[in-house]
Amino acid sequence: MQNKSFSYGRMKQRGSSSSKDIGLKKGAWTAEEDMRLKNYIEKYGEGKWHLIPLKSGINRCRKSCRLRWLNYLRPNIKRGDFGEDEVDLMLRLHKLLGNRWSLIAGRIPGRTANDVKNFWNTYIQPRGKTRKNESKIDESSQQHAMGNIIKPQAQKNFNIVNPLPVADDNPLPIAAHDDGHLIRSLDDGVLYHDFNGVSDDMITEFFDGLLDDQAINEFDDKVGWSLDSSLNGDAFDVAQQEDSRTSFFSLPQMM
């Protein structure tokens, strides 16, 4: 992905959509506006977005200020190409969460929802279309994004039920975990959860921190984190896992 570090002067102003926004600036942010916004948030913190235009001297709507901060000015935002690990994680999270970009981005350190969404819409969603610049993703990531790779370490844990050669006009292999808990089409399309009765919704709520203690215990029992032991040393464990639970995500990916 290109590393456009700023956009001053790039965007023409777009039409106003709300009568309340009349008189507010739109389009590309200037260096001065960035500086004002950054200074304001460093001083007063995030939130209270409606106060920023009033107090910072920035003539933009609250939403524009919030977006600029979250997508560009916030510290620790990672720029540049998505790495293989990030693509892996994104694919797995997307299977669990769907187009919930903010949740996905929240688990990919340094990436914003806009980054993830743009990446998905550019590289993942339209695949099959002819693209000029395939090199934007390195080959291994591209292949993995296509679901074509079965990692050597993963193969020992999964049976390849239908190991057809990968080709444009061929269906891709089906894999199943040795213990029979998971089955997945490797066409990167559908992950069939049959994970001891754990629903997608429950997984989502678990990672969103919405489950109470009792539900968490139930979740833990059903998932059976002991499966983690099979992942010891696996190169595709999430690098930034916060705790062992995160490696749950390794299971779908490994197939």
Added chain:
DNA sequence: AAGAGAGACAACCGCCGGCGG
């Protein structure tokens, strides 16, 4: 070298849910 078309991505739009009055 120049024009056309595709790609990349920042920014906008519109909708939604939560909350307080």
Added chain:
DNA sequence: GCCGCCGGCGGTTGTCTCTCT
């Protein structure tokens, strides 16, 4: 219950940049 405000989100757009011919 209704209304308005706010923060947040996903979808979409517009323009610059890059690549191809």
